Amino acid sequence: xxxxxxxxxxxxxxxxxxxxxxxAEIGVVAKADGSAVFEMGNTKVIxxxxxxREVQNRSQQLSDQALVRCxxxxxxxxxxxxxxxxxxxxxxxxxxxxxxxxxxxxILTQLMPRSQIDIYVQVLQADxxxxxxxxxxxxxxxxxxxxxxxxxxxxxxxxxxNSTPLLxxxxxxxxxxxxxxxxxxxxxxxxxxxxxxxxxxxxxxxENVMQLAVEGCKAIADYIREVLSENTKQLEYRRGL
Amino acid sequence: xGAPNAAGDWSSEMEVDAFRRLFPLCYxxxxxxxxxxxDARPLKRARDTIVSLGAVASSDGSALAKIGSTTMLAAIKxxxxxxxxxxxxxxxxxxxxxxxxICSPVVRPGRPAEVAPVISKQLFDSLLSSGMIDLKELSLVxxxxxxxxxxxxxxxxxxxxxxxxxxxxxVAAFSHLRIPVVSLNDEGRVVVVSKELExxxxxxxxxxxxxxxxxxxxxxxxxxxxxxxxxxxxxxxxEEESIMETFITVVLNSSGQLVSLYKPGGPVLAHTxxxxxxxxxxxxxxxxxxxIIDEAISIMEVD
Numbered sequence: 194x195x196x197x198x199x200x201x202x203x204x205x206x207x208x209x210x211x212x213x214x215x216x217a218e219i220g221v222v223a224k225a226d227g228s229a230v231f232e233m234g235n236t237k238v239i240x241x242x243x244x245x246r247e248v249q250n251r252s253q254q255l256s257d258q259a260l261v262r263c264x265x266x267x268x269x270x271x272x273x274x275x276x277x278x279x280x281x282x283x284x285x286x287x288x289x290x291x292x293x294x295x296x297x298x299x300i301l302t303q304l305m306p307r308s309q310i311d312i313y314v315q316v317l318q319a320d321x322x323x324x325x326x327x328x329x330x331x332x333x334x335x336x337x338x339x340x341x342x343x344x345x346x347x348x349x350x351x352x353x354x355n356s357t358p359l360l361x362x363x364x365x366x367x368x369x370x371x372x373x374x375x376x377x378x379x380x381x382x383x384x385x386x387x388x389x390x391x392x393x394x395x396x397x398x399x400e401n402v403m404q405l406a407v408e409g410c411k412a413i414a415d416y417i418r419e420v421l422s423e424n425t426k427q428l429e430y431r432r433g434l
Numbered sequence: 435x436g437a438p439n440a441a442g443d444w445s446s447e448m449e450v451d452a453f454r455r456l457f458p459l460c461y462x463x464x465x466x467x468x469x470x471x472x473d474a475r476p477l478k479r480a481r482d483t484i485v486s487l488g489a490v491a492s493s494d495g496s497a498l499a500k501i502g503s504t505t506m507l508a509a510i511k512x513x514x515x516x517x518x519x520x521x522x523x524x525x526x527x528x529x530x531x532x533x534x535x536i537c538s539p540v541v542r543p544g545r546p547a548e549v550a551p552v553i554s555k556q557l558f559d560s561l562l563s564s565g566m567i568d569l570k571e572l573s574l575v576x577x578x579x580x581x582x583x584x585x586x587x588x589x590x591x592x593x594x595x596x597x598x599x600x601x602x603x604x605v606a607a608f609s610h611l612r613i614p615v616v617s618l619n620d621e622g623r624v625v626v627v628s629k630e631l632e633x634x635x636x637x638x639x640x641x642x643x644x645x646x647x648x649x650x651x652x653x654x655x656x657x658x659x660x661x662x663x664x665x666x667x668x669x670x671x672x673e674e675e676s677i678m679e680t681f682i683t684v685v686l687n688s689s690g691q692l693v694s695l696y697k698p699g700g701p702v703l704a705h706t707x708x709x710x711x712x713x714x715x716x717x718x719x720x721x722x723x724x725x726i727i728d729e730a731i732s733i734m735e736v737d
Contacts, residue, residue: 225536225539228536240536241536243535264543269530272492273492315536315588318492
């Protein structure tokens with residue numbers, strides 16, 4: 194199957210280096226301390242952060258830092274066929290772990306000892322790149338909750354099909370069987386916190402693909418920064434400043 | 435929690451927020467005696483309600499309903515199944531209500547919320563007994579194939595009156611539902627016709643029209659009221675529900691008939707007059723909800 198046409202257009206009409214349309218909104222769940230909805234094309238994810246709050250399981254309490262917990266789950270209607278087991282299956286457990294460790298790297302946990310920060314992510318519509326959308330949504334939700342962080346974490350995926358590096362794969366391209374590189378970076382510090390890849394890829398091509406993903410992450414970071422400063426402007430406006 | 439006298443002594447010295455946290459019942463009663471609630475609503479008024487159809491593009495029918503801050507996302511997926519032997523010409527519905535941890539600080543990943551399966555069952559009973567859906571419309575080939583409609587409702591924000599919002603989103607999702615076009619393939623199995631194949635000649639088309647809608651008669655609408663001493667509060671928030679525990683949910687259908695009445699115990703005993711009043715409030719609310727749903731449907735049809 195042809196994923197990149199001879200004119201250089203992908204299945205959904207994008208160019209190889211073009212990302213899908215981004216849309217984000219903060220403060221969507223009134224009950225949560227921080228929340229955000231993040232959309233990358235048709236992939237739609239909602240994240241809510243509760244914390245810092247009292248540790249629910251005393252035996253897990255850490256005396257010198259905050260405990261970070263994360264749960265990833267997909268809605269039954271998020272994929273094409275209705276999912277029977279949206280959480281507790283291996284993929285969800287793995288992604289929960291990945292998101293937790295990624296966010297833990299950027300939260301200043303030493304400032305909040307003996308407390309707990311819960312990050313819950315729910316996928317409402319899945320069209321490829323759910324892992325990345327979840328990390329981006331979690332970053333926004335943590336910022337909305339006012340939790341001190343070293344830097345944002347933004348994430349993007351890239352692949353290699355028909356001898357072309359492609360940015361931000363959707364579901365069809367992801368299931369094509371080619372390599373799928375997911376990168377998560379701290380944009381200001383220019384450091385990589387998450388890097389996952391499956392399928393085979395020669396090393397020099399891997400560098401190109403990874404670089405492409407990092408560029409995607411930086412573009413997302415710019416967008417996130419814009420969303421947050423717009424939100425702050427609104428808050429100032431409402432306070433009459 | 436102090437007795438009213440003790441609280442009264444403190445109230446003049448303390449900040450409002452602290453008083454609200456330490457003596458919640460007293461705080462609310464102070465408001466109730468002036469016939470108002472902390473969010474400035476009169477006792478009998480429900481919160482602002484919004485319904486939006488087609489929130490989930492990948493499903494066959496979906497809706498987002500918000501009552502105040504309580505947010506419910508409902509989506510329906512249709513699958514073909516063999517009907518049961520005792521009702522070969524009827525399809526079926528499966529309702530599941532989920533409360534993911536994002537919706538409320540009291541829901542934890544390991545421990546699902548207690549109310550979730552209760553509301554699932556309540557919804558299922560209300561939808562079926564109201565007669566909104568004629569299961570015969572969900573049949574495809576008698577005895578061989580019928581539709582199973584999986585309705586999943588996700589609570590995205592739990593701020594009281596969960597059942598009301600869930601029922602509203604379920605009703606809205608069903609009014610948005612478009613049944614996919616199917617045909618029988620050569621082996622006699624029902625196959626969903628995808629958009630690319632519409633041009634081909636089909637062996638048999640049980641569904642004649644394009645994307646059929648369900649004809650919904652007698653739609654159920656509900657209202658939850660809290661009973662406290664001799665006050666009746668319509669459409670409680672989460673805070674109100676946690677302080678004053680007795681509530682009663684009334685479900686009426688669009689012709690004004692009583693579909694269900696649910697008062698699961700609670701410290702307050704209700705006189706028949708209180709129940710009559712709740713039913714009257716629900717009737718009034720039903721008119722509001724009907725307008726909101728009709729508007730949402732007409733907006734969608736314009737597109």
